Amino acid sequence: MDSFFSGKKIILGVTGGIAAYKSCLLARLLVKLGAEVRVIMTPSALEFVTPLTFSTLTGNEVIVNIFPETQKNGVSLKTWHIEYALWADLMIIAPLTVNSLAKIVHGFADNALTTVVAALRCPLVAAPAADVDMYNNKVTQENLKILKAMAYIVEPEEGFLASGLSGLGRMAEPEKILEASELVLAGFSKDLEGKNILVTAGPTYEDIDPVRFIGNRSSGKMGFQIAKAASLRGARVTLVSGPTAETAYPGIKQLKVRSAAEMKKAVDKNLSESDILVMAAAVADYRPESVAAKKIKKEENIKSIELTKTEDILGSIEKGDKKIVGFALETDNEFGNAKDKLTRKKLDMIVLNSLKDKSAGFEFDTNKVTIITKEGKIKEYPLMSKFLTANYILSEISEL
Numbered sequence: 374m375d376s377f378f379s380g381k382k383i384i385l386g387v388t389g390g391i392a393a394y395k396s397c398l399l400a401r402l403l404v405k406l407g408a409e410v411r412v413i414m415t416p417s418a419l420e421f422v423t424p425l426t427f428s429t430l431t432g433n434e435v436i437v438n439i440f441p442e443t444q445k446n447g448v449s450l451k452t453w454h455i456e457y458a459l460w461a462d463l464m465i466i467a468p469l470t471v472n473s474l475a476k477i478v479h480g481f482a483d484n485a486l487t488t489v490v491a492a493l494r495c496p497l498v499a500a501p502a503a504d505v506d507m508y509n510n511k512v513t514q515e516n517l518k519i520l521k522a523m524a525y526i527v528e529p530e531e532g533f534l535a536s537g538l539s540g541l542g543r544m545a546e547p548e549k550i551l552e553a554s555e556l557v558l559a560g561f562s563k564d565l566e567g568k569n570i571l572v573t574a575g576p577t578y579e580d581i582d583p584v585r586f587i588g589n590r591s592s593g594k595m596g597f598q599i600a601k602a603a604s605l606r607g608a609r610v611t612l613v614s615g616p617t618a619e620t621a622y623p624g625i626k627q628l629k630v631r632s633a634a635e636m637k638k639a640v641d642k643n644l645s646e647s648d649i650l651v652m653a654a655a656v657a658d659y660r661p662e663s664v665a666a667k668k669i670k671k672e673e674n675i676k677s678i679e680l681t682k683t684e685d686i687l688g689s690i691e692k693g694d695k696k697i698v699g700f701a702l703e704t705d706n707e708f709g710n711a712k713d714k715l716t717r718k719k720l721d722m723i724v725l726n727s728l729k730d731k732s733a734g735f736e737f738d739t740n741k742v743t744i745i746t747k748e749g750k751i752k753e754y755p756l757m758s759k760f761l762t763a764n765y766i767l768s769e770i771s772e773l
């Protein structure tokens with residue numbers, strides 16, 4: 374499958390902050406993923422990194438002056454700023470200084486970067502970065518409120534700052550800016566701000582003895598991507614995960630569990646504060662009747678393990694006006710079984726993924742799902758990354 378960024382036209386705006394060095398990595402990542410990247414720098418940005426770095430990384434000339442002396446990238450000099458603005462599918466400004474922020478939100482167009490922003494038709498992603506006091510400054514905060522209506526803001530992080538101070542203001546890491554850019558390019562926004570989402574992910578392990586368990590092949594990838602997508606879309610996310618190699622996205626509250634019983638406990642404890650519950654975990658239906666205290670020996674010649682049903686997580690919850698979304702992974706009569714689960718478990722929506730689909734289901738980074746709502750809406754999605762699948766699932770939930 375082609376990278377999502379393949380062939381995408383992106384303007385990377387770089388302003389004069391110390392985090393400008395991280396934008397070199399961002400440019401590199403975008404190019405590696407197949408995007409065409411043109412960089413515009415403010416004159417102050419030249420104090421931190423050179424145009425040569427960006428032109429080498431992107432293969433394109435870098436614009437600094439509003440009135441360039443030579444033709445750039447085959448674009449006529451007459452109104453290059455308009456042509457650039459019309460050319461782009463997306464503009465990213467990283468880092469965005471408090472100075473450029475102030476100018477942009479008040480419509481200034483006094484250098485190459487601010488002029489292109491003023492003419493922009495495509496979406497804008499901005500990653501502000503500043504020292505903690507500059508960032509918390511009342512005027513900066515007011516300006517950020519205006520920017521919110523104009524751009525997707527990749528919030529800065531807390532930590533050690535170049536000034537030696539510590540606090541909020543570090544530019545988000547390039548990977549996070551990249552993910553936000555994918556989200557915005559795909560047409561999504563921070564539409565889940567103010568929502569609390571509880572997501573379950575991964576397999577459960579049901580112990581047989583101190584060294585063995587009954588598990589399943591769920592990798593947790595789908596649930597982790599739903600949690601990440603919800604977080605990038607502004608939701609407060611709690612992720613209850615079974616044993617998995619996946620890492621939770623920064624800012625997500627992760628609760629690690631092992632068995633179906635532990636998962637149920639964690640869901641019960643966190644459900645009351647949630648608006649939405651997405652049950653992407655592959656929860657065991659059965660567990661051993663009892664767990665052997667010592668490792669079962671070969672010589673014991675056991676013929677079978679007595680099993681008992683695990684408790685149904687959705688069976689006893691107080692649903693209220695929460696939206697409850699389940700997942701089904703079936704090997705036969707997929708559609709019928711998924712619809713049956715939707716009704717039986719009183720779900721608002723079920724996401725069906727089939728093991729028969731190539732590159733979909735357990736372990737893959739891609740998925741191909743069909744969404745069925747309790748009102749009878751059925752929507753089939755093509756094969757795509759689990760991140761994009763997650764976003765479409767979240768949009769369907771918003772429409773419920």
Ligand SMILES: Cc1cc2nc3c(=O)[nH]c(=O)nc-3n(C[C@H](O)[C@H](O)[C@H](O)COP(=O)(O)O)c2cc1C
Pocket residue numbers: 387388389390391392415416417418468469470471472473474502503504507
């Ligand atoms: C070493 C150094 C680091 C700076 N880092 C930042 C920064 O991270 N964020 C910021 O808003 N300003 C920072 N500044 C101040 C800006 O460079 C200054 O406000 C400049 O006018 C910004 O211009 P521009 O927005 O046109 O790029 C820094 C200045 C210096 C000397």
